[in-house]
Each structure stands twice: as structure tokens, then as C-alpha cells.
Amino acid sequence: xxxxxxxxxxxxxxxxxxxxxxxxxxxxxxxxxxxxxxxxxxxxxxxxxxxxxxxxxxxxxxxxxxxxxxxxxxxxxxxxxxxxxxxxxxxxxxxxxxxxxxxxxxxxxxxxxxxxxxxxxxxxxxxxxxxxxxxxxxxxxxxxxxxxxxxxxxxxxxxxxxxxxxxxxxxxxxxxxxxxxxxxxxxxxxxxxxxxxxxxxxxxxxxxxxxxxxxxxxxxxxxxxxxxxxxxxxxxxxxxxxxxxxxxxxxxxxxxxxxxxxxxxxxxxxxxxxxxxxxxxxxxxxxxxxxxxxxxxxxxxxxxxxxxxxxxxxxxxxxxxxxxxxxxxxxxxxxxxxxxxxxxxxxxxxxxxxxxxxxxxxxxxxxxxxxxxxxxxxxxxxxxxxxxxxxxxxxxxxxxxxxxxxxxxxxxxxxxxxxxxxxxxxxxxxxxxxxxxxxxxxxxxxxxxxxxxxxxxxxxxxxxxxxxxxxxxxxxxxxxxxxxxxxxxxxxxxxxxxxxxxxxxxxxxxxx
Ligand code: MN
Numbered sequence: 001x002x003x004x005x006x007x008x009x010x011x012x013x014x015x016x017x018x019x020x021x022x023x024x025x026x027x028x029x030x031x032x033x034x035x036x037x038x039x040x041x042x043x044x045x046x047x048x049x050x051x052x053x054x055x056x057x058x059x060x061x062x063x064x065x066x067x068x069x070x071x072x073x074x075x076x077x078x079x080x081x082x083x084x085x086x087x088x089x090x091x092x093x094x095x096x097x098x099x100x101x102x103x104x105x106x107x108x109x110x111x112x113x114x115x116x117x118x119x120x121x122x123x124x125x126x127x128x129x130x131x132x133x134x135x136x137x138x139x140x141x142x143x144x145x146x147x148x149x150x151x152x153x154x155x156x157x158x159x160x161x162x163x164x165x166x167x168x169x170x171x172x173x174x175x176x177x178x179x180x181x182x183x184x185x186x187x188x189x190x191x192x193x194x195x196x197x198x199x200x201x202x203x204x205x206x207x208x209x210x211x212x213x214x215x216x217x218x219x220x221x222x223x224x225x226x227x228x229x230x231x232x233x234x235x236x237x238x239x240x241x242x243x244x245x246x247x248x249x250x251x252x253x254x255x256x257x258x259x260x261x262x263x264x265x266x267x268x269x270x271x272x273x274x275x276x277x278x279x280x281x282x283x284x285x286x287x288x289x290x291x292x293x294x295x296x297x298x299x300x301x302x303x304x305x306x307x308x309x310x311x312x313x314x315x316x317x318x319x320x321x322x323x324x325x326x327x328x329x330x331x332x333x334x335x336x337x338x339x340x341x342x343x344x345x346x347x348x349x350x351x352x353x354x355x356x357x358x359x360x361x362x363x364x365x366x367x368x369x370x371x372x373x374x375x376x377x378x379x380x381x382x383x384x385x386x387x388x389x390x391x392x393x394x395x396x397x398x399x400x401x402x403x404x405x406x407x408x409x410x411x412x413x414x415x416x417x418x419x420x421x422x423x424x425x426x427x428x429x430x431x432x433x434x435x436x437x438x439x440x441x442x443x444x445x446x447x448x449x450x451x452x453x454x455x456x457x458x459x460x461x462x463x464x465x466x467x468x469x470x471x472x473x474x475x476x477x478x479x480x481x482x483x484x485x486x487x488x489x490x491x492x493x494x495x496x497x498x499x500x501x502x503x504x505x506x507x508x509x510x511x512x
């Protein structure tokens with residue numbers, strides 16, 4: 001196939017901590033940046049752009065901490081073509097600078113109020129300075145996609161003579177198109193040093209343009225986790241990696257099975273949720289609802305999935321609603337360990353559709369409850385709430401105390417949190433911690449009606465070991481609805497755990 005042979009060894013420069021952190025509203029503290037850098041190093045990126053050393057003392061402390069973390073990746077700082085920026089980078093003990101120079105006439109004339117000759121002179125001066133001080137230099141053309149290509153090439157050539165080891169082509173406002181990118185990189189890849197591609201996603205073309213550049217000789221892709229970044233964001237790491245691995249059969253050296261975990265980490269620490277339909281890492285990327293598709297999936301998962309979810313460290317999810325067919329309900333039941341007859345299955349499907357018709361998405365806990373009613377195997381919940389007290393206000397740490405019944409024994413515990421809901425959930429988790437280490441993985445609230453007396457619906461995803469389930473509760477009191485959803489989730493998880501335990505015991509007994 002044409003193209004495949006064109007790929008050389010592809011490197012990744014991850015700029016989640018620099019361009020990604022320029023996402024409006026995102027500001028990471030030192031420990032969070034170090035956590036993300038470690039995860040990036042672990043997954044196998046080649047270069048980590050840890051920040052922009054000229055920004056602030058706080059930023060420098062974070063970059064220093066990452067430089068001192070003993071990571072395998074090359075640690076890089078963003079720098080403008082200013083000697084002081086290189087000094088700041090040196091002060092952070094980085095290996096390299098991503099030295100960014102404006103190259104479009106628009107930027108040179110309107111932003112810098114300068115001219116092409118001065119820009120080249122400055123780029124050469126700062127490159128030489130960085131080289132004299134032992135830094136690797138990646139000389140980068142800002143707004144390169146709107147620059148005169150002949151001028152850009154002359155700047156790059158001057159940079160190479162001054163000692164730059166690598167070059168970078170920035171599509172700063174995301175206006176590249178794949179066929180143009182291919183033409184440009186066919187020329188740039190003749191310059192004799194590795195050239196990077198740095199794309200933005202203003203037209204949703206960042207991944208396509210990055211792949212086009214890599215196919216035409218680009219040696220390194222600039223990416224961010226989840227595609228976060230200014231405006232519509234940057235090229236996303238997971239999209240480029242999986243496109244190369246899955247569609248072009250190119251081995252990237254990235255540990256793909258850790259992609260989802262990394263995505264969750266970055267989403268949690270930056271506070272930027274993912275669109276459900278985000279490629280590879282969005283909630284719905286491996287979630288199925290319609291009955292007819294699930295029928296196909298049961299026969300062969302490849303029918304409606306371009307790749308197995310396990311490749312990126314995920315699991316397939318079957319979501320039930322009014323479109324639920326017998327096949328999807330049966331599959332979900334099997335997953336929870338329920339064996340049903342044809343007649344029982346028909347009854348369960350009817351009840352699931354009833355709930356779906358009322359506009360509800362059916363949670364895992366809903367399905368289990370329905371199955372238990374139909375199979376007449378309802379069990380007492382192991383955890384019951386007797387009392388809950390929450391204290392919150394502007395001058396107190398939100399604190400909750402709970403009294404609950406756990407396997408018939410009374411438990412009293414207290415917890416604090418960032419808010420009353422967090423405090424209540426922490427108190428409950430503590431109270432049951434001796435029996436089960438249940439984690440709250442996702443929490444979502446919808447106001448169903450308007451006003452401060454709105455009815456809210458709380459959705460939670462709870463996990464126990466590697467088992468996850470969803471549960472929901474609704475009510476006018478957001479704290480009580482949250483607590484009910486969490487308790488429902490805990491009880492369901494503990495029941496599944498009991499089932500697994502029983503199965504293990506049976507197996508053991510039959511062996512003896
Ligand atoms: Mn950028």
C-alpha cells in the first residue's frame with residue numbers, strides 16, 4: 001500500500017503541559033504537572049514540553065521538578081527568540097528548547113512590528129546562544145502555514161547553520177489541509193534535519209494534517225493528551241497513535257494500553273471533561289445501544305467496532321434504553337452473572353423499554369434491580385443508611401457524619417471534602433473501607449427541571465477492583481440524591497463481588 005513505506009521512525013513531543021495548559025481556565029499545580037509528566041514518560045513519549053520557563057517563577061519550579069524527576073524523556077521548555085527566555089530555560093535544567101519564531105508576514109509586521117531579515121538574525125543569535133549553553137534546539141516557525149514557504153526555508157537553513165538539531169512547522173491557527181501539508185513536507189524533509197509538525201484543530205483537521213505530514217517525511221508529531229489546547233485544541237496524542245497503529249500498521253513505540261488511563265488523568269487534573277463522542281477516549285467511543293448492532297457485536301465484535309477497546313485499555317459498554325433489544329439485554333445480564341430463561345428475558349426487556357420510554361437511560365443498577373424482581377431473588381442490601389448529617393458554609397470545612405448498617409452492624413464515621421457531597425461520600429467510603437475499597441470514578445448531575453427547587457438526577461460510576469457499574473438516583477436534594485446513587489452503586493458492586501466469591505468457592509469445593 002502506498003504510504004506505509006513512507007513512515008520513518010516517528011517521535012512524539014507532548015505539549016500537554018505547555019500548549020495544553022494554555023487551554024482557557026486550566027492551571028495545574030506543581031505536583032499535578034509532575035504526575036502528568038511521569039505518566040507521559042511511562043507511556044513512551046520522546047519529548048515532554050514541560051512549560052514555558054519565561055512565564056513565572058511558579059512555572060519554573062514545575063519545570064525544574066520535572067527535570068529532576070529522572071525521566072527517560074527529553075525535557076523541553078518553550079522559548080521565544082529572546083536571550084532571557086533561554087536563560088530561564090537553562091535555570092530549569094532542561095535538555096532542550098522549543099524555540100519559537102514568528103514567520104508569517106502577518107505576525108512579523110503586525111505582532112512584532114519587525115521585518116524578515118531581523119527575524120532571521122534574531123533566530124540565529126538565540127539559537128547560537130542556546131547551543132553555546134549546551135541545549136538541544138528545535139527551531140520552530142510560528143504561523144508557518146500562513147508564511148511564505150521560501151522565506152521559511154531560508155530561516156530554517158540559517159537555523160541549521162547556527163546549530164539547530166530539529167525544526168518545527170506550526171499550523172498556529174489550524175488552517176492547513178492534508179494535501180497542502182504533504183506538498184510542504186515533501187520539501188521540508190529534504191533539509192537534512194528532523195522536522196516536526198505542530199497542528200491546531202480549528203477545523204477538526206489536526207490529526208489528518210499531522211498524519212499527512214508524517215507520511216511525507218515529518219519525523220516528529222507535537223501532540224497533547226485529549227487534544228487539549230488553545231481554542232479548539234491541538235492534535236491529540238491518542239488519535240495520532242491509534243491512527244498510525246490501527247490504520248497504517250505502524251508501530252509507534254507508545255504503550256497504547258495506557259492511553260485511556262492517561263486520558264482520564266489529564267481530564268481529572270485539568271478539569272476539562274471530554275465530549276462523549278471524542279475519538280478513542282470519549283465515553284461513547286466503545287459504547288453501544290441499538291439492539292441490532294449488539295446482535296452483530298455478539299456474532300463478531302468487529303462488525304461495529306474499528307478496533308477492540310482493550311487495545312487502548314478500555315472495555316466495551318452496552319447501554320440500555322428504549323432501543324434495547326433482546327440481544328443487548330441478554331449480553332448485559334450475562335455480564336452481571338444472571339442466567340435467564342426466554343420468558344424471563346422477555347419480561348426484563350419489557351421493563352427496560354418501559355424505563356427507556358420514560359426518557360431514562362437505564363443504569364447497570366437499574367438492570368440488576370429489574371432482573372432480581374423478575375427472577376424473584378431480591379436480596380437485602382448489605383449497606384443501609386440510618387443517619388446523615390452534613391455541615392457546610394462559608395467558614396467551615398464541609399464535614400459529614402454517617403451512621404450506617406453494614407452487614408447488620410452499625411458503623412459511625414465522619415469525613416471532610418471540598419463540598420458537602422464530597423464530604424458525605426468520603427464518610428460513607430470510610431465507613432465501609434474495612435469490607436470493600438469502592439472508588440467513585442465518575443459523578444454527574446443533571447438538573448431535570450429549572451429553578452433552585454429543581455429535581456436533580458445524579459449519575460455515578462463506581463468501581464470495585466476492576467469491576468465498574470453505573471447507578472443513578474433523583475430527588476430535590478442534591479446531597480441525598482448523590483448519597484442514594486453512591487449507596488446503590490456500592491450495594492450492587494458488593495453483590496457482584498459476593499457472586500464472584502461464591503463462584504470461586506464452588507469451584508474450590510468441586511476440586512476437593
Ligand atoms: Mn500551539
